[in-house]
Amino acid sequence: MPTENDARELLARAAATIVVDQSAPLSLAGLPEPTRPRWPLLLATAAAVVLVLGGGWLVATHLGSGDSPPLPADHPVVEHEHAYASDEMPSLVAYTTAEARATLAGRGVDLTVRKGHSCTVPAGYVVRTTPAQGMRLHGGDAVRLDVSGGPGLGSCTVTASTQKWSRVLGLIRFARGLGGPPAFSDDIVTAAGGMVEHLTATEAADPGSWTLCDQNSCHSVLAAIAQLTTVPHHLHVEGPPRDRFLSPLLDIGRSPNAGRGDAVTMCVQERSALDSRPSGVTPIYVSFDPPVDGRAAGWCPPIEIDLAADGSIAGVELLHPIAAGTS
Amino acid sequence: MDFSAYVARRRPTLVRTAVLLGCPSGDAEDVVQTALLKCYRSWRHVSRADGPDAYVHRVLVTTLIDARARRWNGELPADVLPEPSPADDTAWASGIAVRRALGAMSQEHREVLVLRFFADLSERDTAAALGVAPGTVKSRTARALQALAPFVEAPDAY
Numbered sequence: 001m002p003t004e005n006d007a008r009e010l011l012a013r014a015a016a017t018i019v020v021d022q023s024a025p026l027s028l029a030g031l032p033e034p035t036r037p038r039w040p041l042l043l044a045t046a047a048a049v050v051l052v053l054g055g056g057w058l059v060a061t062h063l064g065s066g067d068s069p070p071l072p073a074d075h076p077v078v079e080h081e082h083a084y085a086s087d088e089m090p091s092l093v094a095y096t097t098a099e100a101r102a103t104l105a106g107r108g109v110d111l112t113v114r115k116g117h118s119c120t121v122p123a124g125y126v127v128r129t130t131p132a133q134g135m136r137l138h139g140g141d142a143v144r145l146d147v148s149g150g151p152g153l154g155s156c157t158v159t160a161s162t163q164k165w166s167r168v169l170g171l172i173r174f175a176r177g178l179g180g181p182p183a184f185s186d187d188i189v190t191a192a193g194g195m196v197e198h199l200t201a202t203e204a205a206d207p208g209s210w211t212l213c214d215q216n217s218c219h220s221v222l223a224a225i226a227q228l229t230t231v232p233h234h235l236h237v238e239g240p241p242r243d244r245f246l247s248p249l250l251d252i253g254r255s256p257n258a259g260r261g262d263a264v265t266m267c268v269q270e271r272s273a274l275d276s277r278p279s280g281v282t283p284i285y286v287s288f289d290p291p292v293d294g295r296a297a298g299w300c301p302p303i304e305i306d307l308a309a310d311g312s313i314a315g316v317e318l319l320h321p322i323a324a325g326t327s
Numbered sequence: 328m329d330f331s332a333y334v335a336r337r338r339p340t341l342v343r344t345a346v347l348l349g350c351p352s353g354d355a356e357d358v359v360q361t362a363l364l365k366c367y368r369s370w371r372h373v374s375r376a377d378g379p380d381a382y383v384h385r386v387l388v389t390t391l392i393d394a395r396a397r398r399w400n401g402e403l404p405a406d407v408l409p410e411p412s413p414a415d416d417t418a419w420a421s422g423i424a425v426r427r428a429l430g431a432m433s434q435e436h437r438e439v440l441v442l443r444f445f446a447d448l449s450e451r452d453t454a455a456a457l458g459v460a461p462g463t464v465k466s467r468t469a470r471a472l473q474a475l476a477p478f479v480e481a482p483d484a485y
Contacts, residue, residue, distance in 0.1 A: 002472050002479045004444060010478050011445040013418055014425035015343040018352065189372055194389040196369045 046202075077211055077218045078193070079318075081176065081226035084134065089143070091133040091230040092126045094172040097147050100126050108139035115149040122166055123150030133230065167307060171316065174207070175225040181205040183312040191317035193219030210316075221318040225303060330370045333379060334363055340446070341387060347429060347441040350391055362390040381452035384442060388456050421478070428474060436471035439464055 002010070084090045086107075092100045097113060104111055121127045128146035131137065170182035184201040191197075195212040203209040210222045306315030338359060345355040365386050366373055373379045429437050442453045443464070450468075454461040 002475045004472075006479050007440060007444040007472055007475055008447075010421075010425045010475055011347065011441065013422035014347060014429065015340075015422070015445055017419055017422040017426060018343045018346045018355075020339040020342045020356075187372070189369060194365065194386065194393045196365055196386070198369060198372065 077220045077223050079220060079223035079227045081223070082134075082230040084230075087137055089129065089131050089133050089135045089137045092129050092145070093133075093229040094169055094176060094178060095126050096124050097126060097145065099178065100129075100145055104143060107137065109137065109141050109143040111143050111145070113145045113147055115147050117151060118148035121148040122169065123148050125169065164307065167311060167313060168305060171305065171313060172225055172229055175222040176229065177207075185308045185310075185312045185314040188313065189306070189315040189317065190221055191315075192221045192224065193217060193318070195219065196317075204313075219318065221303065221316045224318045225316075228303070328374055328379065330367055330374070333383075337380075337383070338363070341383070344384070344441055344446050345387060345391060347426070347445055348388070348391055348438060349430070349434065350394070354394065358390055358394050359387065361394075362387040365390065380446065381448060381455050384446055384448060384452070385456040385458075388438070388442075425475070425478060428478070432471060432474055435467055436474065439467040440471045440475075443468055 082091070090103055092103065095103065101111070101113075116127075118127055125148050126145050127148050130144040130146075131141075137143070167182060170179065173179035174181050181204060184199075184204045186201055188199045188201070188204050189196065190199055190204075190210055190212070192210075192212050193214065195214060197212055199209055207220075207222050211218050211220045213219075304315070304317045305313060306317075308314040341359045341362070342355045345358050346352050350358050362383065366379070366383050370379075373382045429440070432440075438457055439453060442448045442456055443450070448456060450461045450464050454464045457464070
């Protein structure tokens with residue numbers, strides 16, 4: 001078995017066969033160094049944005065089309081929330097009990113609500129549904145909502161996890177249009193589709209600001225979160241429907257796949273800060289674990305959420321493309 | 328670290344990394360240029376880190392994935408590589424053989440080998456660059472190293 005030093009030597013040998021044109025124009029090396037923006041420039045930019053938005057709103061109002069899409073028609077955002085038909089169980093991820101009841105009202109289902117302790121999901125939020133999202137739903141069918149009653153007395157030892165999950169939950173609700181913007185830092189990094197952009201807290205409060213476009217496509221990490229939380233999980237599953245829903249892991253940091261083969265799991269896994277993160281920022285990797293015929297799929301976190309020291313959200317990044325229809 | 332200084336120092340290595348990751352030589356310069364331009368826009372954020380390599384390689388990998396999806400139909404293996412190859416240089420011939428071995432590997436194995444042992448990223452940085460868990464990097468690395476065993480056990484054969 002080759003050692004690591006063997007591998008380094010072999011790869012160095014392979015690399016030596018690659019000719020790099022040293023005389024290639026180093027246009028990037030001549031770029032001005034990125035500098036910290038100055039307040040006057042920020043104020044002028046903000047004023048310009050207000051003027052442009054105000055002007056745009058006036059024009060749109062006069063033209064009678066106040067809800068014009070922010071993107072060209074030939075560049076729809078690649079990621080999108082999954083829409084369910086009226087005879088399918090909707091996705092109630094990040095819904096409050098009241099919101100879930102309102103969503104199911106009028107469908108004629110036999111609804112029961114069961115409350116249980118959760119060390120991560122705040123009280124009042126749905127943690128599981130039976131049947132799972134995407135299952136066929138007919139009038140008279142029994143539907144059960146498992147709702148968090150918050151942490152039980154003495155049953156949770158990691159209170160910080162509850163707070164971090166709350167941040168993630170707030171972001172999911174914002175992404176799905178269920179709630180307002182969560183606490184954002186002054187400088188938020190958003191990445192999707194290989195593109196990276198910085199947003200101010202004000203910009204981040206507008207979901208449209210999260211859309212990043214290149215010449216070929218547009219991506220939004222917010223839309224990706226909405227897609228991940230609403231993807232139908234009955235795909236590729238044979239046999240009778242099972243109880244599947246999104247739930248956070250109680251034990252932060254453990255292997256997310258262990259023993260979770262029959263449940264769709266949202267993993268909130270803390271890691272030590274990466275080298276590329278500013279000091280004080282804690283990344284959280286968010287992944288979904290769709291079961292395939294009862295077997296857990298490989299873990300591959302598609303979303304990274306960075307929390308600043310004060311708990312505000314400093315970065316939300318789509319780590320790699322999301323396949324349509326799956327996570 | 329200044330962006331210009333980083334580019335001047337690391338660009339050749341990044342180009343070679345791109346090629347070793349499976350990017351055609353003719354496209355590698357463009358791919359690296361695109362990746363660096365993406366990094367430039369957030370360099371203020373990147374440069375606050377101890378070392379920007381992990382971030383830059385993550386962007387490089389995603390840029391490669393995008394480029395592969397849009398422009399490439401897969402690598403075309405060739406008996407004769409386009410670079411000049413001194414026939415009497417055994418080190419050169421060995422290097423070409425290693426590149427062929429990399430080309431025969433799965434993309435996952437190739438990525439961990441190149442990022443760990445050529446780009447010199449740590450397991451944690453490699454995991455961040457690839458969007459996988461560090462444990463996954465470790466297991467892939469162990470399996471990928473086995474593919475290089477012939478070069479160590481019988482180096483003269485290559």
